[in-house]
Amino acid sequence: MSEAPVITFDGPSATGKGTIAGRVAAMLGFHLLDSGALYRVLALASHRSDIEPDNGAVIAALAPGLPVEFNAGGGIRLHGEDVSTAIRTALVDELASRIAALPEVRKALLPWQRDFRRQPGLVAEGRDMGAVVFADAEVKFFLTASAEVRAKRRHKQLIDKGLGARLPDLLRGLRSRDRRDEQRSISPLRPATGAIEIDTSQLSIDQVVDRVMQSIAARRGG
């Protein structure tokens, strides 16, 4: 049997990528990979084991044996503990961004990410899904939005979850992580060749999902 089809969503944080990828996966009946969650879980596990966030070799060695479970509702367990909220704190935002710049860590996460590819198909979202991890993806999207719009969206998400946050701090953190994502030497954040770019600043989630589904139908000859 040929390999399962993959649809990728890449772009900076808070562009709506996660929500859009989840909706599209549900509409197509495909599996979903939130690759940022893998970086986050690994960052949290390293932190809890007192590993320095620049120790790429030790962090990479931790990845293959990590007892992580994903459930269909988006919940994530580490050693049986629900860490869905613990991986979304400002500390883990920062640690995940730092470990994601380490070549050994990115390499260790490759097989783990590719393991999510199963029939009838996979929707994968992150930074380098289309460019590196699933370079042979059927349809690739690159979502963007202005930093201000993204900071406001992240602010609302955190407030809705009952987590405190200040907008200027969020904007500053987001800009500094964007810079790190864009400037790292390995897999820097940039659109994959052939990716369809969508600026979501002025669009609702529904509008983006509509455009995406139309593009998928056109590209897949549907």
Ligand code: DC
């Ligand atoms: O999408 P996110 O904010 O949950 O991602 C967490 C961190 O992991 C972020 O700093 C970027 C990094 N990341 C990455 O480098 N490559 C990916 N495919 C996904 C996330």
